[in-house]
Amino acid sequence: MTATPPLDPADLLGLDDLLGDEDREVRRTVRAWAADRVLPHIAGWYERGELPQVRELARELGALGALGMSLEGYGCAGASAVQYGLACMELEAADSGIRSLVSVQGSLAMYAIHRYGSEEQKQQWLPRMAAGEIIGCFGLTEPDHGSDPAGMRTRAERDGSDWVLTGRKMWITNGSVAGVAVVWARTEEGIRGFVVPTGSPGFSAPEIHHKWSLRASVTSELVMDGVRLPAEAVLPGARGLRGPLSCLTHARYGIVWGAMGAARSCLETAVEYSRTREQFGRPIGGFQLTQAKLADMAVELHKGVLLAHHLGRRMDAGRLRPEQVSFGKLNNVREALEICRTARTVLGANGISLEYPVMRHATNLESVLTYEGTSEMHQLVLGKALTGLEAFR
Known part of the structure; x- marks a missing residue:
């Protein structure tokens, strides 16, 4: 007869039994990184309303395999959904702002390119994003359209073979430190997604201050003032909401x-x-x-x-x-x-x-x-x- 294991007060239901050795190693690795790189500093970052060395942190997270963690190929870890979830739990146990950095990078910006992008777009952006060399952001929410994205006012109009993007996005995590933005806009063909290098003329990302939540997180507005993009900037696999x-x-x-x-x-x-x-x-x-x-x-x-x-x-x-x-x-x-x-x-x-x-x-x-x-x-x-x-x- 198998002896009943002792009760672990930190795991009353014995949920660790659901995990394999690889799952536990992912959890241990991310927890150790957060304990070393985030927890000693997070109270000060939060109090000052800053996330210093965000690019360095992104590269470290990339080295851990935490960026685009559940995606396949292009330098991504190809981890299971459960392993990605365990990583999110450990990151947010440190601070929601750190998990948001990883979530927006991997589950929004990288996921959009991975699922809906051309092969050229994937090759151009995903390996460097997976490594944390480039930070991404995701522009959907607008100042007047949050829960109702179908009402978005950001527009992309054709000019010859180019697109010209005009509009504003609001409450965008990673915005002012991003090297690339996935921006959704209304076109004559319906809502389309665009891969926008943030150094493009007419693009700016002023940081939002005076927050009392997610203070250790970079939050910005995105402003597109006639941003000209080549035809290949559009995500070919995404049409509509x-x-x-x-x-x-x-x-x-x-x-x-x-x-x-x-x-x-x-x-x-x-x-x-x-x-x-x-x-x-x-x-x-x-x-x-x-x-x-x-x-x-x-x-x-x-x-x-x-x-x-x-x-x-x-x-x-x-x-x-x-x-x-x-x-x-x-x-x-x-x-x-x-x-x-x-x-x-x-x-x-x-x-x-x-x-x-x-x-x-x-x-x-x-x-x-x-x-x-x-x-x-x-x-x-x-x-x-x-x-x-x-x-x-």
């Missing part, structure tokens, strides 16, 4: 995992704090109300990780649907934010201090809650799946 929305589905999958990393960091902080913080003559972890909070946080964390694993297995099997990714993002980000808020109450006043990661994670997740599809939009996606009736308008 299906192209950019499929990229967002891939990126949202990473968020399903990443949000659980932020939640895990907050739970671990709360558990450790409860063991050492004394009130009324004993550690607060010995009080029933504190234990109830910790138990509820642990339940939601492990449910969320289990959900992420399930979606990852479906993606690896080619069976993952966009509605299922909406399910994951809606649940996991919402629950991660609640875990962060509850952890803050366990830490009391110390919960708002940058000496602890809790408030930083909570404020970051306020952005994660609404970017790449607000909770309301994902509720409507699931509502349509349940009823067959569209309620977006």
